[in-house]
Amino acid sequence: MxxxxxxxxxxxxxxxxxxxxxxxxxxxxxxxxxxxxxxxxxxxxxxxxxxxxxxxxxxxxxxxxxxxxxxxxxxxxxxxxxxxxxxxxxxxxxxxxxxxxxxxxxxxxxxxxxxxxPACQRQFARRMTERAAAAGLELRMGFETEWVVTRAPADHPSATGTDEPLDYPCTGPAYGMTRVVELSDYLRDVTEALSVQGIDVLQLHPEYAPGQFEVTTAPAGPVRAADDVVLVRETIRAVSVRHGLRASFAPSVVAGQVGNGCHLHLSLYRDGTSLHRTPDAPWGLAPDASAFLGGILGALPALLAIGCPSPASYLRLQPSHWAGVYQCWGVENREAALRLITGAPDDPDGGHAEVKTFDAAANPYLAVGAVIAAGLHGIESATRLPEPQTGDPGVLGVRERARRGIVRLPATLTEAADRLEKSAPLYEAMGEVLHGAVLAVRRAEEAHFAESEDDAIAAATRWRW
Missing domain, CATH: 3.10.20.70 (Glutamine synthetase, N-terminal domain)
Structure with a gap:
């Protein structure tokens, strides 16, 4: 020693x-x-x-x-x-x-x-990674980071100002090249800074909402992936300041608009072999991969209290907005809460899964640790994936969703926190101290915003993340 x-x-x-x-x-x-x-x-x-x-x-x-x-x-x-x-x-x-x-x-x-x-979230993520390794599993994880960029006002109002107008520095259409042209120097500096810091950028593109962009970085081990997303956010924030801009990673920047997600991607390996590309297996998933994803799918109502931890998160989680608000999975289905990504046969990033519900208000160490815990419980309990869903569950009638066994994920933080409180597997994995602290914070957030309108919630949390 x-x-x-x-x-x-x-x-x-x-x-x-x-x-x-x-x-x-x-x-x-x-x-x-x-x-x-x-x-x-x-x-x-x-x-x-x-x-x-x-x-x-x-x-x-x-x-x-x-x-x-x-x-x-x-x-x-x-x-x-x-x-x-x-x-x-x-x-x-x-x-x-x-x-x-x-x-x-x-x-x-x-x-x-x-x-x-006992409440150290980073060590929780490490413990869950080690628990997976003890079961012979290696996980690779990565986050997509979405943010909205605005011009910083000259007087820089308080972070929770409710009346500040948002001045977007780019006006081009969603996913449009116009936005890249308008902010090419800024986006170049973002990618250059990330590269210099050892972050491997896979892609960067304009997103749907005004002033919104997304950067995807290379997968890594779970703890490193969580470290990386913290570094990515703070780097984007720093580059934004140097360009006279402000970056918001909040789940809802403007109530009623598409919000910022922070989707979690994951893949499983055993002895260096992907469990997502098993010949002749249903959907290419080895039995352990299928059970692992089944565990995540089953735990999603409770996992929302980890990955969508703010009342603002539930302003973002709206049907037919590619946010994954129904408890179902699908192959390359962007409306499913859990999406299986097949990729091209020779695509090194193909063959993995995506949890679409999560946002950047989540502690990333809690997110990766809780997802691993849920997946391992799926293996331990021999969970089976139901049939995948195609299309948008939001356009189906209530009876058709019921027939297919598709249920709505929690629509409020209160509902999600209630599910986390009752989740024995997550309680066991997190331990009494960490589990209790998370719930205490969720209950306090609920109480603070209990009487607030949507616009007030978005404005109050806009610059917190």
Whole structure:
């Protein structure tokens, strides 16, 4: 143990020296709370070795922060007492291309005795990844990041201002080349910054809503995929600021318009072989892949409280908007909550699944960990996928949906939180402390917005993510 600690100290010192040579003066250490907000403590670069050895102090109360910075409480967390230590992941220290003089690292959280904090979401994601590995499964995951960009007002109104007009810097049609032309310098700088930081961009394109874009990055292991999406968002935010723009990743930027999703893609492998391209198997899925996806599909009502954690999320989740609001799956069906993507036979990114319901208000570590837990429960309980659905369930009559066994996913955060509260597999996977903290935050968000109109919810959360 002492030898390993000495190696880490030496590694951190060498890393700090390299950062200094690159002109880095400060390092941002981030974690993501249960409301999906990336929180931060920063240290001078020369303090990196000390942070890697002893951690940086922080209060455990952040686990019960809500999206508007109010503080609630759970049975185990809340109040002014206690302290935790943030430990930077030295393997993920990244010099930030759009923030000169800065580097970034995700952090794990431990108590003062060096034990893992039971509500640390990043360690939860790692535990679930290790649980999958113990079952012989390797997962590759990746996120699609959608955002809306507007011009930053000269007086930069408060983040929760309800009356601020949105000034879009591009006016071209959905998916139109016009938007790329209008913002070509900005989009070039986004992709360049991501590339310099080691993020492999697969594609970037205009999306449906005004000022909306989407970037897709390469898949990785679950924890790295969650790290990557945090870095992607903050890089886009930083590039936007340098161009006099503002980026919103909120589920609903303007009530009644198409919102921002953050779809989660996943693929399974055993011994290096894809379980999504099994010859002669139904839909090409090996039995374990079919059961894993069946577990996700069955858990989706509860998973919505993880992947769609804000009242604003449910403004986005509308039928016939490609958001996946019905509990069904389909082959290349963009209205299904769980989409199987076959891809071309020689496509390395083909043969995987997509959870379409999730948005960027979600803590990505919670999202990947909970999805893995649901999938593993599907394997353990030998869950079978029902028949896939074609077409848009939203245009079917109530009786036809009932005949096909298609039900609406929770339409409110209250419904989703109720399902999470009753989910024994997710409770077991998350543990009492983390599960309770998540529920406490969801209940507080429900209460805060209980009397709010849709426009007020969208305006209040527009710049929180």
């Amino acid at each position: 002492g030898s390993r600690a000495a190696e880490q100290r030496q590694e951190a010192r060498q890393l700090a020296a390299r950062l200094s040579a690159e002109g880095v003066r400060n390092v941002a250490l981030t974690w993501v709370d249960n409301a999906g907000i990336a929180r931060v403590k920063t240290i001078p670069a020369e303090r990196l070795a000390a942070a890697a050895e002893r951690g940086i102090g922080m209060s455990p109360v952040f686990d019960v922060f809500t999206s508007d910075d109010a503080i609630t409480a759970s049975d185990h967390l809340g109040g002014p007492d206690g302290d935790l230590r943030l430990f930077p992941d030295l393997e993920r220290v990244t010099t930030l291309a759009a923030q000169p003089g800065w580097a970034w690292a995700p952090a794990d959280r431990y108590d003062q005795l060096g034990l893992p904090h």
